[in-house]
Amino acid sequence: MSQQPSEALDRPHRLVVLAGPTAVGKGTVSAYVRDHFPEVWLSVSATTRAPRPGEQEGVHYHFVDEPEFARMERDGELLESAVVHGQNHYGTPRHPVEAALAAHRMALLEIDLQGARQVRASMPEALFVFLAPPSWDELVRRLVGRGTEDEEERNRRLETAKVEMAAEDEFDVTVVNDDVRRAAQELVSLMRSH
Structure with missing residues (x-):
């Protein structure tokens, strides 16, 4: 008797996009997910801003200069990109996201509102989660x-x-970040159920 592959393993995961206002704790919740839920693949954004204390290249962000970011945009290497707070460029490298989804991994993007809107336009099937204070x-x-x-x-x-x-109603679901551990667990639970 031949074994059939598990339907759950064959079904591609739905991309989950986490966004919310500045200082709501998107990075903190994402770091908790990265540290406690290794089955979740977390996208690493590119940015033109300087690293904050403790941030590591390739773990928290890919830190690039303006000309390199412009090249990535021009060559279609970014799934989304935006200027945030009127100063720095941020963007999501496209290929790693596509590779994670093709490998049936739970994939999480932690991005700003502008980026979430761009992803919705190109990947409307994604689950959009608003992290609220x-x-x-x-x-x-x-x-x-x-x-x-x-x-x-x-x-x-x-x-x-x-x-x-004011953009909260554009999202599929809201998670309140009243406790990092609880918010991260709720987020991963949503990822598992979708």
């Missing part, structure tokens, strides 16, 4: 508390966050 005041506290931006940058990010918060 427990409250606006908590979002402000997190942004100020992380201490990685000067006052001008914080104000720019808060203005951006107001616009990003």
